Amino acid sequence: MSPNVRVKTLKIDGKDVSAREDQTILSVARENDIFIPTLCQMDGLTSVGACRLCLVEIKGSAKLQAACVTEVQEGMEVVTDSERLHSYRKMLIELLFVARNHICSVCVSNGHCELQSLAQRLGITHIHFPFRYPKLAVDLSHDRFGMDNNRCIRCGRCVRVCDEIEGAHTWDLMGRGDASQIVCDLNQPWGSSETCTSCGKCVHVCPTGALFEKGKSSSEMSKRQEFLPYLTLMRGDHNE
Amino acid sequence: MRRLGYKPHALIEALHTVQETFGYIDEDALKYLSRALRIPLSQVYGVATFYHYFSMKPQGKHTCVVCMGTACYIKGTGQILNNLENAYSIKAGETTPDGGLSLLTARCLGACGIAPAVVLDGVVIGHADPAHFNARVEEKLKQ
Amino acid sequence: MTTDELQQISTIEQETQGQYQHHVCVCVAAGCLSSQADVVQESLAKEIERQGMGDKCHIKGVGCMGLCSRGPLVSVDPEGVLYQNVKPSDSAEIIESLGKEKVSRLECSTEIPFFQHQKKIVLENSGLIDPNRIEEYIAVGGYGSLVTCLTEMTPSEVIDEIIKSGLRGRGGAGYPTGLKWSMVAKSRPGHNGKYIVCNADEGDPGAFMDRSVLESDPHRIIEGMTIAAYAVGATNGYIYVRAEYPLAIKRLRNAIRQASRLGLLGNEICGTPHRFNIELRLGAGAFVCGEETALLASIEGKRGTPRPRPPFPAESGLWEAPTLINNVETFANIATVIRNGSSWFSAIGTEKSKGTKVFALAGRVENTGLIEVPMGITLREIIFEIGGGIPGGARFKAVQTGGPSGGCIPENFLDAPVDYESLNRLGSIMGSGGMIVMDETSNMVDVAKFFMDFSRSESCGKCTPCRVGTAVMYDLLARITDGEGREQDLSMLEELCDLVKNTSLCGLGQTAPNPVLSTLRYFREEYNHQLVSSE
Numbered sequence A: 001m002s003p004n005v006r007v008k009t010l011k012i013d014g015k016d017v018s019a020r021e022d023q024t025i026l027s028v029a030r031e032n033d034i035f036i037p038t039l040c041q042m043d044g045l046t047s048v049g050a051c052r053l054c055l056v057e058i059k060g061s062a063k064l065q066a067a068c069v070t071e072v073q074e075g076m077e078v079v080t081d082s083e084r085l086h087s088y089r090k091m092l093i094e095l096l097f098v099a100r101n102h103i104c105s106v107c108v109s110n111g112h113c114e115l116q117s118l119a120q121r122l123g124i125t126h127i128h129f130p131f132r133y134p135k136l137a138v139d140l141s142h143d144r145f146g147m148d149n150n151r152c153i154r155c156g157r158c159v160r161v162c163d164e165i166e167g168a169h170t171w172d173l174m175g176r177g178d179a180s181q182i183v184c185d186l187n188q189p190w191g192s193s194e195t196c197t198s199c200g201k202c203v204h205v206c207p208t209g210a211l212f213e214k215g216k217s218s219s220e221m222s223k224r225q226e227f228l229p230y231l232t233l234m235r236g237d238h239n240e
Numbered sequence B: 001m002r003r004l005g006y007k008p009h010a011l012i013e014a015l016h017t018v019q020e021t022f023g024y025i026d027e028d029a030l031k032y033l034s035r036a037l038r039i040p041l042s043q044v045y046g047v048a049t050f051y052h053y054f055s056m057k058p059q060g061k062h063t064c065v066v067c068m069g070t071a072c073y074i075k076g077t078g079q080i081l082n083n084l085e086n087a088y089s090i091k092a093g094e095t096t097p098d099g100g101l102s103l104l105t106a107r108c109l110g111a112c113g114i115a116p117a118v119v120l121d122g123v124v125i126g127h128a129d130p131a132h133f134n135a136r137v138e139e140k141l142k143q
Numbered sequence C: 001m002t003t004d005e006l007q008q009i010s011t012i013e014q015e016t017q018g019q020y021q022h023h024v025c026v027c028v029a030a031g032c033l034s035s036q037a038d039v040v041q042e043s044l045a046k047e048i049e050r051q052g053m054g055d056k057c058h059i060k061g062v063g064c065m066g067l068c069s070r071g072p073l074v075s076v077d078p079e080g081v082l083y084q085n086v087k088p089s090d091s092a093e094i095i096e097s098l099g100k101e102k103v104s105r106l107e108c109s110t111e112i113p114f115f116q117h118q119k120k121i122v123l124e125n126s127g128l129i130d131p132n133r134i135e136e137y138i139a140v141g142g143y144g145s146l147v148t149c150l151t152e153m154t155p156s157e158v159i160d161e162i163i164k165s166g167l168r169g170r171g172g173a174g175y176p177t178g179l180k181w182s183m184v185a186k187s188r189p190g191h192n193g194k195y196i197v198c199n200a201d202e203g204d205p206g207a208f209m210d211r212s213v214l215e216s217d218p219h220r221i222i223e224g225m226t227i228a229a230y231a232v233g234a235t236n237g238y239i240y241v242r243a244e245y246p247l248a249i250k251r252l253r254n255a256i257r258q259a260s261r262l263g264l265l266g267n268e269i270c271g272t273p274h275r276f277n278i279e280l281r282l283g284a285g286a287f288v289c290g291e292e293t294a295l296l297a298s299i300e301g302k303r304g305t306p307r308p309r310p311p312f313p314a315e316s317g318l319w320e321a322p323t324l325i326n327n328v329e330t331f332a333n334i335a336t337v338i339r340n341g342s343s344w345f346s347a348i349g350t351e352k353s354k355g356t357k358v359f360a361l362a363g364r365v366e367n368t369g370l371i372e373v374p375m376g377i378t379l380r381e382i383i384f385e386i387g388g389g390i391p392g393g394a395r396f397k398a399v400q401t402g403g404p405s406g407g408c409i410p411e412n413f414l415d416a417p418v419d420y421e422s423l424n425r426l427g428s429i430m431g432s433g434g435m436i437v438m439d440e441t442s443n444m445v446d447v448a449k450f451f452m453d454f455s456r457s458e459s460c461g462k463c464t465p466c467r468v469g470t471a472v473m474y475d476l477l478a479r480i481t482d483g484e485g486r487e488q489d490l491s492m493l494e495e496l497c498d499l500v501k502n503t504s505l506c507g508l509g510q511t512a513p514n515p516v517l518s519t520l521r522y523f524r525e526e527y528n529h530q531l532v533s534s535e
């Protein structure tokens, strides 16, 4: 820590911690091994505060704040987990599940999907909201990668990595509301993109199986069958 | 374009200009804007689709904009829209296959004082009567 | 421009108008225009020529007179008669009657509560002056406050005056305007200075107040913004106006041009070092762009998605420069507050809500149109006296304020005063001023569905709760109105309302559940009625 950076002290979950003045609550929490669930945030990319999973309670403020974009303040008292936060987080994950077709058992990312593992960590055993499941296109036109809109949680990580790190800005979001989707250039097949450098960064940052590497699907699916009972549960509920 | 100074923040202004001139925004226009303003293609597309005022498809010969603002809805534009949708077998936002009529909806025309309001080929019709509105559109189409 | 020069313009204008014995004003604002007020104006003008009254009678188009449902409206002075539902064929009769017996068959009495119970500040010139002529605005005292501020007051005195007036933002949230100004004034300017933004995106689908002010009295906004610019030290301003308002856009453009020509905008305004320019930016059909951070993104040419605050626009707004964002109606109050003084203003209204509020009264009510009332008036007075009650003897059921972010208020709360706090307590909000009256023919679940449909399609899609939550709530409401809803759907709705309200990123999501919450609170039996009885 360089001497001219000011240090702030605050409390997270009752524990006294110190932080640099420009740090977010999330990064301080992580340094102190306090877990806050996140999806849209990724170290190295701009934080946008979109998924709302990292919401925390701050003493003296009626509003919940997203830990990934809220900077620390002297004397702040943060609560990262409470019954209320836990139930909100579970519902948020559920909403992500009902918005698109996330049937993990047929997903290439089954087993290393951040959405799936968060759901498990938060103890989600069934989805009680009605499913929406629009039928969306899968783009397999790129020779190495594929894009399946049905798995996309619109965290925007791919858009940011492509713009901020690779500098290509091949991806962006189109439309709005729940109809918004990731688009490649002018909403054209990925394989026909003139801007894509095929670097594959978007595929690596994608938390789910929306962006994937071709040819890897079957092997990974067969490796992780222990998740199946859990997923069948989810699907079973849908047919109720 | 020159007037707008080729600055990236002129994108929305530029889209307005294109739409005003051609009635809609096609792919070539988007490509041109991307190059001229130096904005990535996907960003241009993202912006154009975010705003519902921009249309990517040509409009029909006649347009009918049904106001779906609260006051108009309370006074029956929902029914007017329904009737038209059924009569021409198109949904709001679509154009009949022969390109004769585009059916659109608006979020409040600001004419709530004369609700229910519909705009037929640019003319605001206040106090529209749900029961007889189809006939009025039919008449227009014959012209 | 100095006070004297301003005075001179005003005198010349008054003299010109004084030459005429008769003044005929035709409302050519949006409501009346849609019932062919422009044709009426033309035929009246022709009739004046035909009857050889050209040098005695002056005719002009003016802004909204308020009673839009009876348009086209024509007023005749000095007789002080208002004519309603005027048709081109009535022209001859009206002109012939000048100075004689009025045409009683067309008369609309101005003694009715609709006019009597109003208090006009923002709308003081609406329906009286020609919005296309800066001279008329100056003749009624316009731009006087600007000159006073620039030549006699320091920026901090201006801010103090606004703070003392107790004026609160009219865009919905009711944030104290003076406080906001002082925050912007304190912020260090960016390399491109500071900005003033006027929020004229008016997205509430039942509101047309801002449109009417812009169309009827555009110079008032320019004056308010220029005073604000002086107070906070800004040099550039934007008016973000909906593209759906072509007439307002045209009149604003014209007004900006006129003000620049007279040196009321541009460099060295009124011979002082203060400089300020205004540009228009057009919205493009996105309600969320009324939210301030989304609006800024939109001015920057991007997708109009909100971003987390802090930093607030007052510190870091347009291109990261400190930015003051106020609503049209807020700016419209400024010149009057300066002219009449903060204590005059703060004497109107209630303890915490000062001044007046403009409402667009619509729906199932006899007199629909634009009204301006002092804060603290009751809903009952607005609906049953000013509004003239429900047509056709039907029963009142609810009044909706605040549009998709507000709630429905039932009959037993009609005596609640209209102010920010009391409407909040009732589960609604002041909002920007849409007020829709519903009678027994309205199905409240359907109304909730209507607003949820709005919110889900206007959600920007950035954050999870609003993007998916509003869509799922809509699905549930549709299921109920389709007669397939079950008991547990209601509890699911309540769960989602709580979630979306508390976890959404911006005000759209945070307020989107209000129509559902308020109808569940006051009209739950209607929901129950439509559920499938669980066997």
Ligand SMILES: Cc1cc2nc3c(=O)[nH]c(=O)nc-3n(C[C@H](O)[C@H](O)[C@H](O)COP(=O)(O)O)c2cc1C
Pocket: C168, C169, C170, C171, C172, C173, C174, C175, C177, C199, C200, C201, C202, C203, C204, C287, C288, C289, C290, C291, C292, C293, C325, C326, C327, C328, C330, C432, C506, C507, C508
């Ligand atoms: C979803 C949403 C829509 C809004 N729409 C408008 C609007 O149409 N007009 C407006 O003036 N303010 C609107 N606001 C409020 C603005 O964000 C902002 O608070 C206001 O312009 C500030 O001006 P004021 O302090 O003068 O009220 C909206 C806010 C939200 C969250």
Ligand code: SF4
Pocket: C288, C305, C306, C458, C459, C460, C461, C462, C463, C464, C466, C467, C504, C505, C506, C507, C508, C509, C510
């Ligand atoms: S609350 Fe809705 S409109 Fe606001 S950021 Fe979230 S998705 Fe966008």
Ligand code: FES
Pocket: A037, A038, A039, A040, A041, A048, A049, A050, A051, A052, A053, A054, A055, A066, A067, A068, A069
């Ligand atoms: S991680 Fe903070 S909002 Fe998504």
Ligand code: FES
Pocket: B113, C027, C028, C029, C030, C031, C032, C033, C063, C064, C065, C066, C067, C068, C069, C071, C073, C369, C370
């Ligand atoms: S538009 Fe003419 S009275 Fe309102």
